[in-house]
Every structure is written in structure tokens, then in C-alpha cells.
Amino acid sequence: xxxxxxxxxxxxxxxxxxxxxxxxxxxxxxxxxINIDSMQFVTLMARLENEFDIEIxxxxxxxxxxxxxxxxxxxxLEKKAVLR
Amino acid sequence: xxxxxxxxxxxxxxxxxxxxxxxxxxxxxDAVAENISKRYISNSPFVYLFAPNHIKTVYGLFGIxxxxxxxxxxxxxxxxxxxxxxxxxxxxxxxxxxxxxxxTFDFFKEIEVKHYQLSPARIQGLNDVAIMLYTAADDGxxxxxxxxxxxxxxxxxxxxxxxxxxxxxxxxxxxAVHHLFALQTGIVAPSIAGGDxxxxxxxxxxxxxxxxxxxxxxxxTHIYAVPxxxxxxxxxxxxxxxxxxxxxxxxxxxxxxxxxxxSYRNDLQCEIHEGYGITEASPICAWHGPKDKIKLDxxxxxxxxxxxxxxxxxxxxxxxxxSGEICITGSNVMKGYFGNDSATKSTxxxxxxxxxxxxxxxxxxxxxxxxxxxxxxxxGGNKVYPAEVERLMRRNKNIRNxxxxxxxxxxxxxxxxxxxxxxxxxxxxxxxxIAWCSENITGYKVPRAPEFI
Numbered sequence: 039x040x041x042x043x044x045x046x047x048x049x050x051x052x053x054x055x056x057x058x059x060x061x062x063x064x065x066x067x068x069x070x071x072i073n074i075d076s077m078q079f080v081t082l083m084a085r086l087e088n089e090f091d092i093e094i095x096x097x098x099x100x101x102x103x104x105x106x107x108x109x110x111x112x113x114x115l116e117k118k119a120v121l122r
Numbered sequence: 123x124x125x126x127x128x129x130x131x132x133x134x135x136x137x138x139x140x141x142x143x144x145x146x147x148x149x150x151x152d153a154v155a156e157n158i159s160k161r162y163i164s165n166s167p168f169v170y171l172f173a174p175n176h177i178k179t180v181y182g183l184f185g186i187x188x189x190x191x192x193x194x195x196x197x198x199x200x201x202x203x204x205x206x207x208x209x210x211x212x213x214x215x216x217x218x219x220x221x222x223x224x225x226t227f228d229f230f231k232e233i234e235v236k237h238y239q240l241s242p243a244r245i246q247g248l249n250d251v252a253i254m255l256y257t258a259a260d261d262g263x264x265x266x267x268x269x270x271x272x273x274x275x276x277x278x279x280x281x282x283x284x285x286x287x288x289x290x291x292x293x294x295x296x297x298a299v300h301h302l303f304a305l306q307t308g309i310v311a312p313s314i315a316g317g318d319x320x321x322x323x324x325x326x327x328x329x330x331x332x333x334x335x336x337x338x339x340x341x342x343t344h345i346y347a348v349p350x351x352x353x354x355x356x357x358x359x360x361x362x363x364x365x366x367x368x369x370x371x372x373x374x375x376x377x378x379x380x381x382x383x384x385s386y387r388n389d390l391q392c393e394i395h396e397g398y399g400i401t402e403a404s405p406i407c408a409w410h411g412p413k414d415k416i417k418l419d420x421x422x423x424x425x426x427x428x429x430x431x432x433x434x435x436x437x438x439x440x441x442x443x444x445s446g447e448i449c450i451t452g453s454n455v456m457k458g459y460f461g462n463d464s465a466t467k468s469t470x471x472x473x474x475x476x477x478x479x480x481x482x483x484x485x486x487x488x489x490x491x492x493x494x495x496x497x498x499x500x501x502g503g504n505k506v507y508p509a510e511v512e513r514l515m516r517r518n519k520n521i522r523n524x525x526x527x528x529x530x531x532x533x534x535x536x537x538x539x540x541x542x543x544x545x546x547x548x549x550x551x552x553x554x555x556i557a558w559c560s561e562n563i564t565g566y567k568v569p570r571a572p573e574f575i
Contacts, residue, residue: 053570075325080354096357
């Protein structure tokens with residue numbers, strides 16, 4: 039994932055979660071830390087899907103750390119890049 | 123007066139992988155009612171119920187009402203600024219905060235009895251009120267909408283009539299039940315029809331993963347949800363099996379996008395019906411009934427318990443095709459706002475509830491929402507009044523001025539934005555300001571990326 043993409047993802051995350059993602063430990067449970075509930079997470083996924091024109095799989099709901107979540111996004115972003 | 127309790131006719135409740143029989147449900151409701159009655163020391167009729175999507179919310183709701191008290195429904199995520207204002211307006215005689223980890227009440231731990239005494243004049247004539255919900259308004263102050271037993275029953279019976287909810291149907295509202303739409307469709311309506319219902323804590327990650335399994339296993343027939351949940355359900359690999367038994371899909375809270383509607387209609391042969399409601403009308407006023415032709419931009423036609431007209435400023439009916447204020451009359455219209463006669467009189471005029479929503483009606487009676495008279499935002503089904511958020515934010519001592527406004531958002535309907543002016547020498551930055559807001563104000567009211575000017 040390029041730095042530019044990561045910046046854009048982090049900007050969306052920050053708006054939605056009200057927390058700067060760069061301030062979070064990427065390998066700890068970020069959902070617990072920022073107290074985001076599942077409905078807010080669904081909204082966040084929908085927002086990222088719209089912004090990057092990707093379809094995020096339901097497995098993203100299982101991601102507990104920021105790195106896991108970014109990994110799932112990266113797979114979808116790469117799929118989209120291959121298709122282009 | 124016909125009490126809501128006299129109409130209870132439970133089927134089974136499916137919650138947390140367990141089935142609760144009517145006998146179990148009624149025994150737990152009785153236990154809540156008995157405990158409240160025995161321990162009550164206040165003259166306040168109000169019992170606050172923090173209401174998660176949980177079996178204890180069913181016990182608490184009907185237990186409070188059976189004990190002859192008024193259930194004040196509270197968002198469990200409510201922060202102390204808003205709660206403090208509610209309690210100042212209607213001090214409670216008891217507060218119920220269900221522990222979500224268990225399925226029966228530990229009364230002394232979960233029901234806190236309060237000693238408040240209210241002026242007898244203030245609480246006179248509330249015997250027919252069953253439920254009260256706080257709803258904000260243009261002036262930024264939340265008001266308690268008093269809904270009588272008759273109001274609640276009228277709307278719940280209409281849901282059952284129009285949607286054919288009865289013994290053998292399985293309803294599931296995938297919306298937080300502190301919203302009246304979810305409470306009525308997901309709990310009250312099936313509870314008076316002998317229908318089964320599924321309760322799911324949709325704010326919980328583990329439970330959300332379980333949603334599809336429960337809908338499929340219990341053969342859900344009636345699904346009520348907000349657009350974001352329909353989006354989520356669509357992602358589940360077993361979606362076809364999940365909706366196999368469903369005959370009714372209703373969306374509320376926020377505008378359903380064309381892409382979600384098309385995806386269900388084209389891929390799953392399911393039509394999602396939209397409706398319209400307002401807390402002050404218990405809440406549903408219009409709906410696309412199962413036999414109605416779907417008109418996508420419309421919210422449907424008048425609900426059986428009420429009549430809708432489009433009125434001008436003088437409360438005169440404008441007729442088909444004319445744009446004006448959506449007005450409602452019927453047995454679902456609230457008694458009034460608690461302790462606020464002037465707000466009640468300006469909202470209910472000559473028996474018509476003036477909703478503050480602008481719309482029009484076509485010749486076939488379909489209603490179309492076209493705008494708002496009131497300054498309100500709809501954040502994914504949560505109604506937010508900028509004046510209230512501004513007033514709450516001004517309690518931050520670093521702020522000189524703040525302007526809150528909305529920005530259209532294709533996922534949530536609107537998002538909250540803010541322009542913030544700090545006092546000189548203030549060291550507050552964006553992160554600190556957001557952290558302060560998140561600590562004191564309910565999450566969906568907190569602005570996204572506030573701008574400092």
C-alpha cells in the first residue's frame with residue numbers, strides 16, 4: 039500500500055472514528071480502544087467502499103487490529119489495480 | 123382506559139441463541155413490576171429504562187408499565203450532558219440499567235430507586251401515559267413526548283394489520299430499540315399479536331456476526347432495518363437462505379438508496395418498503411403496504427391509525443400536488459410534551475400534529491418528503507438538532523462561538539459539521555476538542571472534522 043493511499047484511508051478513518059489512527063498501536067485491538075460499535079464500523083466500511091470504489095468483504099468485521107483491517111483493504115485495492 | 127398490558131399476547135422471543143417462552147417472559151415482567159412497586163419511594167411517575175437490544179429491555183419496558191409507571195426510553199449510549207437535562211425536566215423515581223451479561227435482573231444492582239419528589243401539579247393527569255421519549259427541537263432543548271397506552275396500541279395494531287403480523291410470524295428489528303420505530307415494530311407489535319420475535323444487539327460485533335444465523339435459523343418473516351444494515355446483510359454469503367422465509371422488508375430511519383433497493387429486488391427478488399414516522403406520532407405515519415405499488419421517491423400512504431394532509435401556514439389542507447407542511451391526525455398522535463404547554467400548543471393545532479417536515483401528496487395518497495421546516499439533521503436515522511449541539515458545545519469553556527450545520531452524506535443522509543471559534547489563549551486543538559465532545563455528547567452528534575476559525 040502506498041503512503042498516499044494509507045494517508046487517504048487514515049483521513050477517512052479519523053473522520054469516522056473521531057481518533058487519529060496514527061496515534062493507535064497498529065497491532066492492538068483498535069475497536070476496543072476507540073469504542074466503535076458494529077453499526078459505526080459498518081458505516082465506516084460503506085464509506086471506504088464508496089471512496090475507493092471497492093467491495094470490502096464481510097471478513098473485515100473480524101479484523102481486530104488496524105494492521106489486519108488495512109491488510110484486508112489492501113487485498114481489495116490490489117484486486118482493483120489488477121483489473122484496471 | 124385500555125392498558126397496553128391487557129393486550130399482551132406473547133409468542134416466543136429468540137435472543138442470544140436461547141428461546142424465551144411466553145410463560146418465562148410474563149414471569150420476568152411480573153417480577154420487574156413487583157420489585158418496582160415494592161421499592162418505590164418517589165412520587166415521580168417516570169422510570170428511566172436504558173434500552174439495549176436485549177431481553178431485559180422487554181422485561182423492563184412492560185414491567186414498568188405494569189407497575190403503573192411511565193417508561194422513559196433512554197439510549198444506552200447517551201452521555202451525561204443530555205441525561206442531566208432530561209433528569210432536570212422529569213426526575214425519575216427509578217433508573218433501570220440492564221447488565222447485558224445476564225438474562226435475568228439482579229434487582230438491587232440494576233434497578234436504582236431514587237428519592238425525588240415532584241410538584242403534584244406537574245405530574246397530574248399522567249395516568250394514561252405509557253412511554254415518554256425525549257426529542258430535541260429547533261430551540262435546542264429536548265422535550266418529553268408523552269405517548270399514551272392508546273397511542274402505542276393504535277400504532278402497533280396498525281403495524282400488525284398492514285403487515286400481517288400474527289401468531290406464527292417472526293419479526294426482527296435490526297435497529298436500536300431505544301428508537302420508537304424499532305421498539306414498535308420489533309417488540310410491541312409482535313407482543314400484542316402472538317407473534318414471535320428475534321432480538322439482536324446490533325451494536326455488538328459478536329452479535330452482528332450472529333444476525334444472519336439467527337434470521338435463518340428462526341425463519342424470520344418480517345425484517346425491519348436501517349439502510350446500513352441492509353447493506354451489511356447483503357454481504358453475508360448465505361443471504362439467500364437468510365431471507366428465504368421473509369415476506370416483508372421495511373426500511374426506516376434514513377433514505378434507502380436506489381442501489382440497495384435494486385440489489386435486493388434484482389438479486390434476491392425482495393422489495394424493501396419504506397415508510398415515514400415521527401416520535402410524536404408513536405411513530406409510524408406512512409408506509410408502503412405490502413399490496414401498495416412501490417413509488418421509490420415516496421414514503422407510502424397514510425397508516426391505518428392516522429390521516430395525513432399537507433397544510434399551509436394557516437393549517438388549511440392544500441390538496442394533491444401542493445407543497446406544504448406534513449400534518450397528522452389520529453389516535454397515534456401524542457398527548458403532548460411533558461410540562462410544556464406552549465410547545466404542545468404550537469405543535470398540535472386544532473387536532474393536527476404539525477411535523478415540521480415539508481412534503482406533498484399525489485392523487486393516490488402517496489406522500490413525498492421534500493424538505494424540512496425545522497433545522498434538523500438525520501444522521502443514519504438519528505435526529506440531530508444543530509441548536510442543541512451548539513448549546514451543549516458552548517459548555518466547553520475554551521469555546522467562544524460555534525456553528526453546527528449539516529452536510530449531505532450518501533451513507534448516513536447527513537453528517538454533522540461545525541465551525542468552532544476558540545477563546546483567545548485557548549490551547550484546545552482539534553483532537554482535544556473531539557475528545558471532549560465524545561466524552562460529553564452522544565457519539566452521532568459529534569461533528570466530523572470540525573473547522574477552527
